[in-house]
Amino acid sequence: MSLKNTYEKSDVAMKIYIDDQPLEVKEGQNLLHAALSLGFDVPYFCWHEALGSVGACRQCAVIQYRDADDKKGRLVMSCMTPAVEGARISIDHPDAKSFRASVIEWLMTNHPHDCPICDEGGECHLQDMTLMTGHNYRRFRFNKRTFKNQDLGPYINHEMNRCITCYRCVRFYRDLAGGTDLNAFSSSNRVFFGRAEDGQLESEFSGNLVEICPTGVFTDKQFKQNYVRKWDLQVAPSVCQLCSLGCNITPGERGGIVRRIQNRFHSEINGYFICDKGRFGHTFVNSPDRLRKPLVRASRSSVQTETSYDDALAGLQSKILNAKATVAVASTTASLETNFALRKLVGPDNFFSPESQSQFDCVQFAHSVLQKRDLKSASLKEIEESDAVLIIGEDLTKTAPMMAFSVRQVVHHQAQKTALQLQIPKWNDAAIRNLVTEKTGPIFSLQTNVTKLDDVAEIKIQCDVSRMESIAAAIAGAHSDNLSAEDEKTARAIAEKLKGAQKPVIIAGASLESLALMKAAVQIAQALKAQIAFVLPASNSLGVHILGARSPSELKARLGNKVDLAIALHVENEKCDLTAADCIVAFDYINGPNVTRADIVLPVASFAESTGTLVNNEGRAQRFFRVFSPSEGLQDAWHLLTQIGSSYSSINDLTKEMASEIADLAGLDMHVTSSDFRICGQKIPRASSELSGRTAINANKTMHEPKPVQDPDSPYAHSMEGASAFVPASQAAVFWSPGWNSVQSLNKFQDEVGGPLKGGPSGFLLFAPRSETL
């Protein structure tokens, strides 16, 4: 148990006593949060940092004393008790310990003995809390209540017998995610959490049930297809590549297969949750359509045949040398390093964006705005804390789901502020939701269609793009004759509300490919000195523009003349038609129609098998790290590219060169984890010390112990051995703490529970504003 005094100097600190030990805590907390932040092990179930306290499970019971003379004390629930100046509690009091053990005993009266067959085993919060309380003897001799499970769709498995009725699932699903098709049914010890009838869960955030459920009621059904125990997984810090937000994730792999994706906490971006796309959208990594062998074809009419990397690269090298006109098409889903390596290979003049022209214009505009550094880009956390949000033409639930999730929290945040006026603290979740019954908040939404955020928007308009452009311009203060009186009125109302707000955020994006909308958004933000949040099409859209990719119309013009060689990255993710070029070379990780049209195909590693840096919609550069070594000679795309032309001994060198050559990336090499990073000379292990079968797993093929997979150019090792202590939290591969085997172990890696990871949030904001006041 590590104890420390911790408080931020700007917040009021107060003294409390835990088992007679004086400690300092910030004001406004409940005792459970305070105790956990100080490093004490107090068990809990229904409390969660993101959900607040409700006092349902009774697991967090401690003894509270009135004052120093009170020797008897009384049992209170620490999650529901405010930490006030001079508060005295005892966690170790025998009555408290006994009661906490009884709570587990009660839960165990119905909990099935499923551990050996339950997916949650090994990362089960119930297991951890059971051990923590010391309950170990079964006195209940009657039979258990059982339930019929429901088919909740392809992603979530339902096993209700395991339920300990903590209510976390419905509170997350309904209160945080705004879902409506999951609820609590019945009463007494037959409470059932499920849908009105079998069917796929409708919320885009349903996957978080897997992590929020402290037992194995809701588990990852996709993971079940390729299940292994958590301790057998190899993990590394990665970043989701499926939209522009850059949520932090931890993929887990074993035996060359990505098994599952978990949330990786980032205080400024995704927090505790990710969307279902990010969580379940990894199956392409294991797909049989993965490209494994280079392919070539003699002519457009012949079939692609397998060849070796050496031959393919040699062929490509000769083509580059002989080509008079070469174009290279970047990828908005490939890392900065890969795109830069391609740019270096062909030269900046031949480096083009894969986007459509109107998309290009929008992202280019966003880039130029960020480059000016006079508007701050709002993080998802800042959006949650905003008191007025204007969304222009972005169906966030589809284009940036976790941003939609953050916008949803605006309503509750405002309710928390209202509740404080009645001395109801922020963490008293149920009281706040009882006090403020209004479901809408200061969210103003201009959309072309019905969206899933409509239920929280105070003002919403559904219209076509041109009408939307007029309304947005009107909010910015411009007048247009083709605006109806009603629209004019609404625009003024929105403008007034935005003016009256302390922390307004304007959200706009490239979905509708309307530059006018984005310009209006920026105008509004500038007028209000508000924060801007751009939604971009892909995980590295901004990165491609930072590297100076040229416009699609220029590419089209170039393709109008003779082009000897066209090199493209991640062709399956992009839409450009390169058939006009004499020879198309595709670097990609997955097969598809665009790949079959290429003349030379060079397979590359997927994101889970490679290391690189992406720039998210905020302009935050984040590095994702290779989780497992790719098979059969597959390499990172940048590595492959740099073998033609100059080659680097380390990604460090490439990053340094990139940082010095590209103005926007200045300093990047100082802010990403270097390959040389070591802790007391050791690398960070990707696997826990419990990983099983390392030597036995190949015994059917060969009796010889396999050589450990080398990963020389990385601070991480494909090993169980290495530095397991003092790993900075944002660089940690494995989050484990004694007694905390579940995702709740995260508490131990935050200075204050719910706050940034120890050592601060990761990522490098490339466009941090100059002004202090922003």
Add this chain to the structure above:
Amino acid sequence: MEKPLTHHIDSNKGPLTIAEWEAIGGYRSLRTAFQSAPKDIIKMISDSGLMGRGGAGFNTGFKMGAVPQGENAPKTKYLICNADEMEPGTFKDRWLLEGAPHQLIEGMIVAAHAISATCAYIFLRGEYKVAQRALENAVKEAYEKGYLGKNILGTDYSLEFHVHMSAGRYICGEETALINALEGRRAIPRAKPPFPQTSGLWGKPTLVQNVETLSNLSHIVNNGPAWFKSLGLANDAGTKLFGVSGKVKTPGAFELPMGTPVREIFEKYGGGMRDGLKFKAFLPGGASTDFLLESHLDLPMEYTSFAKAGTRMGTGQMIVLDDQTCPVGMILNLEKFFKQESCGFCTPCRDGLSWTARTLDAIECGKGEMRDIEILQRHARLLGPGNTFCALAPGAASPLATGLRIFADEFEEHIREKRCRYENLHR
């Protein structure tokens, strides 16, 4: 003896019409109340010593005083009459609801005006169909006469009024679970603080009071706090609807002065035990109170005296246990009720009451084990106030804890003999 609440009720005839009620002085209190400042009415009620008649015994005036008033208070406020009478052994509110709906409505208007409520609800137990008809009719009459609705009696005070039928769960008698049910949500209680006076129905200031409590208000306004105090025989003020059930000669509900000795209620009004049966023990206020013995029959039946004796009067509707009814079976019956009515929110009540009921069932049908006693005692101890989310489980623990103590030998006999000694008597 004065019986202000029930002297006019004729159970054979049905409730008085509004004209009949007015003829005996009904709705007179509104004129007095409306001419006084709300805080003066609240003080009057406070001074009268009226304590909540739902079982908690909290000073009504004090409870009303906690509702925020004045310019900064929210404009919308609610008064709720808790007519969800579901405590086993309790049937006093039914008497008032079926027999004197206008008395309740009048009292509610007094209370609503005193807290500046804009809307009032009667949350009525779903099974009380007769009361529903009586109340809905009376409300209609009151609206027609202008005692409800806009600008009552030509003043600028308006009150919206609704009768709402409960879908039927015991926990709805808990004021915060009632509020959740009225909002159309799951009937689970709310943690306090905040209290309903601060954040209640739809987050607005709300006062919840029992039927009998509200029915007293018009009389207090008409006759003054001193009069009300004078009705009590010991410490507590006013009259109370007491009750006696069990195998007594004349079970029923009786309006008597607060502080009437228990023995008098039991023997004089309840008629004492039926011939051939002997008194064994009693629950003074329905299922959620302690088993008390012969010695407690000499207590004045009132909140204060019972509290001094280390127990609680509750609703004052006593259930008497005779010497030929199995106490284990009685306790099993009670615990099965509580287990079924548990809302399922907190662990000790949800899982503990189930374990308790299963264990008692095993004991009653001869499958008990000696260690069951210790398990039951542990539950009786652990399901205490503060350990659970609301008072349902502590209420369930009251008869269990005292029953295990008082009838210890009978529990042991059930387990040892593997049978109930009364099995031939009541099968």
